[in-house]
Amino acid sequence: MSYASIMVAVDLAPQARNRVRLAGHLADQFGARLIGVAAEQPAYAVPPLGATAASAYALAASSEIILNDLSMVHAAFEEGAGTRSRVEWRSNLDFPLSFLIAQAATADLVVAGREEGTGPPLFAFDPGDAVMRLGRPLLVVPPEIDHLVAKRVVIGWKNTREARRAVSDALPFLRRASHVAVVSVDEGQGAADGGDVVSLLKAHGVAATNVRVDAAGDATSRALVDAASELGADLIVTGAYGHGRLSEWIFGGVTRDLLAASPVCCLMSH
Numbered sequence: 110m111s112y113a114s115i116m117v118a119v120d121l122a123p124q125a126r127n128r129v130r131l132a133g134h135l136a137d138q139f140g141a142r143l144i145g146v147a148a149e150q151p152a153y154a155v156p157p158l159g160a161t162a163a164s165a166y167a168l169a170a171s172s173e174i175i176l177n178d179l180s181m182v183h184a185a186f187e188e189g190a191g192t193r194s195r196v197e198w199r200s201n202l203d204f205p206l207s208f209l210i211a212q213a214a215t216a217d218l219v220v221a222g223r224e225e226g227t228g229p230p231l232f233a234f235d236p237g238d239a240v241m242r243l244g245r246p247l248l249v250v251p252p253e254i255d256h257l258v259a260k261r262v263v264i265g266w267k268n269t270r271e272a273r274r275a276v277s278d279a280l281p282f283l284r285r286a287s288h289v290a291v292v293s294v295d296e297g298q299g300a301a302d303g304g305d306v307v308s309l310l311k312a313h314g315v316a317a318t319n320v321r322v323d324a325a326g327d328a329t330s331r332a333l334v335d336a337a338s339e340l341g342a343d344l345i346v347t348g349a350y351g352h353g354r355l356s357e358w359i360f361g362g363v364t365r366d367l368l369a370a371s372p373v374c375c376l377m378s379h
Contacts, residue, residue, distance in 0.1 A: 112141045218246055240349040251374065
């Protein structure tokens, strides 16, 4: 298994170029094609009394603004993609996430930006929504990162459906890594046994070790980030929303915290 097609979501935020450069480097590593996507729905509401000439004009004007912005986003993608030959661009007047989900049928891996506290810019979407609905692994990239080596990788392990899928989805990265740490975090009820997944990874030719860490009062996400820092890893692999998204939104959780603040790239699957 490898990644034959890598899709990157592009928006008007300054860090989008970094994300495209990172996706382009990954496409080079895996011999994959690179697909850029962007969409936005024109801001338009039908008046209570129905469509009018003025409302039709407003729709046309709003659409023209979005099309101009799409041209700017396309230019940002081309700049980040450079002179690569296996490159494709897809855009439309549509809701950003709906369009991305539809296009993801042609991708093995989707690359998106990290959630920012200032609110989503034009053409952007909530990566938490995306990972729930894509049916593809989502690589979430922090704003300032434009390259992913992934020679050392941390897997945040619990024996859940989401985590098992994430490990399978990340195999192209894991096979290329020089070392993979399967990190089980003790949150006060004992750490999950990562021995079976270590054995599976070794059967795939992946150099993996089992690591248990104590959260010691910190959030599990913090423990995973600390483990990545200590091991020199620049990629964290986790299942997404194993406890359900609503409970994470109310009570907090690993996925939400990593989406909001992880300093390294995170590959997530649901």
